[in-house]
Amino acid sequence: MSYFQKRITSWALSLFEHLDANPQTRxxxxxxxxxxxxxIGMWLVHxxxxxxxxxxxxxxxxxxxxxGFLLAPPFVVAFSIGSFISPQVHKPVEDESGxxxxxxYRERADKKYRVLIxxxxxxxxxxxLMIATSASD
Numbered sequence: 001m002s003y004f005q006k007r008i009t010s011w012a013l014s015l016f017e018h019l020d021a022n023p024q025t026r027x028x029x030x031x032x033x034x035x036x037x038x039x040i041g042m043w044l045v046h047x048x049x050x051x052x053x054x055x056x057x058x059x060x061x062x063x064x065x066x067x068g069f070l071l072a073p074p075f076v077v078a079f080s081i082g083s084f085i086s087p088q089v090h091k092p093v094e095d096e097s098g099x100x101x102x103x104x105y106r107e108r109a110d111k112k113y114r115v116l117i118x119x120x121x122x123x124x125x126x127x128x129l130m131i132a133t134s135a136s137d
Contacts, residue, residue, distance in 0.1 A: 025084075028080045028083055028084065031076060031080050032076070032077055032080035035072075035073045035076035035077040035080065036077050038073040039073040039074050039077060042070060042073065046133065046134065047133065051134075053130055057134075067127075070126075070127060070130065071123040071127055072123075074123045075120065078118060078119035078122040078123065079115060079116070079119040082118055082119055083115060086114070
């Protein structure tokens, strides 16, 4: 992995950790709204000029990185909404010690990963729909 790829990966992971670590409802609403507006803007551009997306998919250059950035806004929207639906992920467990503490920790982790996987599936579905709508006849 090149230095550039390592830096991009590190930057993307730090953004995700920041989104995951911030339990403030107001910030999550702002992030979800920004992601939704960005996703709508991407779709407007995509439906107006579908050849741009086809060119990004077909080229063998840094354009693959741009395709990866198309996954980010729908992921952020789905993750923020999932965090609203399952707010227990960020709340501390009341009885953090004792015989059942492992169960509570495991439940929190399972909810967190369900939200994460669902957000990834929604972002992937968005990408598949973009590929399908840009396919030439």
